[in-house]
Amino acid sequence: MGVSQSPRSAQVIDLATARQRQQAQKSLVRLAPELDGLEMVYQLAGSPDAFYGMPILAWGLREDGNVVGLVPWMETLTACQEVNSQENGYFIGYRDPETEEIFDSPPDHKYYELTAAADYFEYEASGEVTLIQQLPDTLGTHALCMNHPNAPWHIKPVYGWRLYSDGSVDALLADEQKATMTPILLGDNCLYCARAHHQSVYFFQRHIANRILEEDPATLEALAMMVIPEE
Known part of the structure; x- marks a missing residue:
């Protein structure tokens, strides 16, 4: 005579929660x-x-x-x-x-x-996203900034990086019109977070940024293929 077995309880896996936990x-x-x-x-x-x-x-x-x-x-x-x-x-x-x-x-x-x-x-956990740490950029990193696909782009030096309590990192750029002292240092009022002001940001090493600024044809062609979306 066989022994009846109760079906195993199904485990519901919340994939969204699992991804969030993995990302955290x-x-x-x-x-x-x-x-x-x-x-x-x-x-x-x-x-x-x-x-x-x-x-x-x-x-x-x-x-x-x-x-x-x-x-x-x-x-x-x-x-x-x-x-x-x-x-x-x-x-x-x-x-x-x-x-x-x-x-x-x-x-x-x-x-x-x-x-x-x-x-x-x-640092104690908080419901609000807070600034944890700032580091100066020591590599001469530059950011190509765009606010609209058809708008002019700008190359700006990166002065530092900010780490926030949610684990995100943002680059610090300068509004040169607001700069009152040189050199520009972390903590200066002219600095702002890249993501808060620009729709798209791409980072380049110093020598690549200089080629872009010098309008090197090969570099500009590669740049167009990389950052300009297809119509």
Whole structure:
């Protein structure tokens, strides 16, 4: 005689909640500047035999305890491991230019620096989004700013970066008409957050920004393909 079994209770998985929880674990809680010249190494699909280096701006501690290198990349400050595009490049590892060593994990000393700082400051959770930290930009990063697809674009130097309590990071640009002192430093009243004032923002390394400003034909053609939407 068989034994009847009660059906197992179905578990309803809220995918939206799961995604939000996963994203929260990736949220940044602390930043530390990179001051020793360590680089991100990446490759392009069109040049499989070549490696390219890009200076790391900072290291970030995530809510889940992981540390990631951060570079200004396309539309945001991006974790190096998330650079994964056939067109624009994909992450290979980190590099110490002094020793030429390539490694796939952030250095231990940055992990200890970030966790110690996070423990020391330990901001209390708040219902409002608040400013956690500001870092100066040390790479000469520039932002291409557009407010409408058909409106003129502007290239502006990035003076710093702000980390907020929701884990978001925004670039600091300057309204030169409001600048009263030089050089422009963090805390000056002429600085404003890029995302709050511009519909679209793309970040470039200093040498690429200079090519754009010099109206280099090849650079402008590549720029048009990258940032101008198809009609």
